[in-house]
Amino acid sequence: xxLYASAPSNIALVKYWGKxxxxxxxxLTSSFSVTLETMRTWVAISPLSDGPDRWALYxxxxxxxxxxxxxRAFTHNSQPLAISVHNDFPSGAGLASSASSMAALxxxxxxxxxxxxxxxxxxxxxxxxxxxxxxxxxxxxxxxxEAGQDPEGRDCIAQSRFHASQLPLDLIACVVDDRxxxxxxxxxxxxxxDTSPSYAQFHARNADDLRRALHALQTQNLEALGQVSExxxxxxxxVMHQAQPPIDYFQDGTHAAIxxxxxxxxxxxxxxxxxxxxxxVKVLCPPAYTPALRKALEHTAGVxxxxxxxxxxxxxxxxxxxxxxxxxxxxxxxISPQQTALLSSTTSFPPTGAA
Ligand code: 2P0
Numbered sequence: 001x002x003l004y005a006s007a008p009s010n011i012a013l014v015k016y017w018g019k020x021x022x023x024x025x026x027x028l029t030s031s032f033s034v035t036l037e038t039m040r041t042w043v044a045i046s047p048l049s050d051g052p053d054r055w056a057l058y059x060x061x062x063x064x065x066x067x068x069x070x071x072r073a074f075t076h077n078s079q080p081l082a083i084s085v086h087n088d089f090p091s092g093a094g095l096a097s098s099a100s101s102m103a104a105l106x107x108x109x110x111x112x113x114x115x116x117x118x119x120x121x122x123x124x125x126x127x128x129x130x131x132x133x134x135x136x137x138x139x140x141x142x143x144x145x146e147a148g149q150d151p152e153g154r155d156c157i158a159q160s161r162f163h164a165s166q167l168p169l170d171l172i173a174c175v176v177d178d179r180x181x182x183x184x185x186x187x188x189x190x191x192x193x194d195t196s197p198s199y200a201q202f203h204a205r206n207a208d209d210l211r212r213a214l215h216a217l218q219t220q221n222l223e224a225l226g227q228v229s230e231x232x233x234x235x236x237x238x239v240m241h242q243a244q245p246p247i248d249y250f251q252d253g254t255h256a257a258i259x260x261x262x263x264x265x266x267x268x269x270x271x272x273x274x275x276x277x278x279x280x281v282k283v284l285c286p287p288a289y290t291p292a293l294r295k296a297l298e299h300t301a302g303v304x305x306x307x308x309x310x311x312x313x314x315x316x317x318x319x320x321x322x323x324x325x326x327x328x329x330x331x332x333x334x335i336s337p338q339q340t341a342l343l344s345s346t347t348s349f350p351p352t353g354a355a
Contacts, residue, residue: 102130226272253302
């Protein structure tokens with residue numbers, strides 16, 4: 001029998017950009033995000049009569065193997081599986097596809113290997129070991145992921161701090177370039193840690209930015225939330241711009257979209273932007289303003305298309321069926337030869353340890 005699950009992307013308003021421990025993938029400081037609704041990763045899992053596992057994976061095989069290894073170690077279940085992981089939005093372009101894919105995978109593995117009985121905090125640990133930001137996609141609405149201090153991350157936990165209805169927000173993703181980014185987040189964070197003079201400064205402002213963001217939500221103050229989000233995002237990109245060699249994800253369309261958002265705000269439209277490890281600009285606004293923003297953003301030079309989503313309480317969930325618009329499963333040959341080689345070399349039983 002095949003089971004289906006999905007998890008949405010999440011977008012940080014106060015960013016995670018550095019680790020305090022790479023082995024356990026623990027963040028240096030806490031982050032605060034919004035969980036989306038429609039930009040989702042879908043996972044289908046079926047048991048196989050014998051091994052090895054079969055994969056159809058849109059994402060990073062090393063990260064996926066780490067999640068599977070942790071799930072098997074915790075559940076003591078080595079049932080061979082056919083696993084399909086599909087994004088229904090562009091991968092690797094700073095739209096948080098690794099967050100949604102690792103969250104969906106961890107969530108589905110709990111159902112496949114443990115009948116859904118694993119505590120969510122443990123499922124979050126599997127997801128975190130795949131991709132730190134994935135933890136946040138397991139929780140609804142406005143989510144705080146606390147860095148904690150425990151060396152093994154026992155206090156590194158996420159929780160939903162507000163439901164989506166606290167401050168209803170639409171999100172418009174301005175796609176400037178949907179190709180996979182030239183340097184991934186994990187490597188970019190390391191380079192910033194090792195070479196950027198403003199890395200420590202960025203983390204020093206974290207507590208105050210979190211306090212401001214939580215207060216803005218508490219008081220339903222969109223302007224204050226936008227201000228701290230934009231400042232935090234630009235501070236993170238300044239850290240990257242000062243790394244050696246510099247990391248600059250921005251493209252002409254990125255700058256143009258920022259200018260459009262600022263101009264619209266001048267005209268009285270409540271909106272703000274945030275940008276992750278890629279050139280694409282996410283714009284947040286109250287739903288009533290989405291049509292006006294859409295009009296302005298789709299005519300912004302360098303913006304190739306718009307994707308629409310909203311802050312939501314949906315989070316990761318089991319699904320009754322597989323969406324018709326996604327490629328069929330079970331897995332065939334949808335991963336590249338390079339990925340196949342990596343997976344077949346690491347997909348041995350019992351698991352040989354973290355990838
Ligand atoms: C965030 N990003 O808070 C920040 C802002 C990108 C920019 O979390 O190394 O893919 O796998 O833990 O989770 C992207 O980092 O990194 C990220 P790893 P991840 O959303």
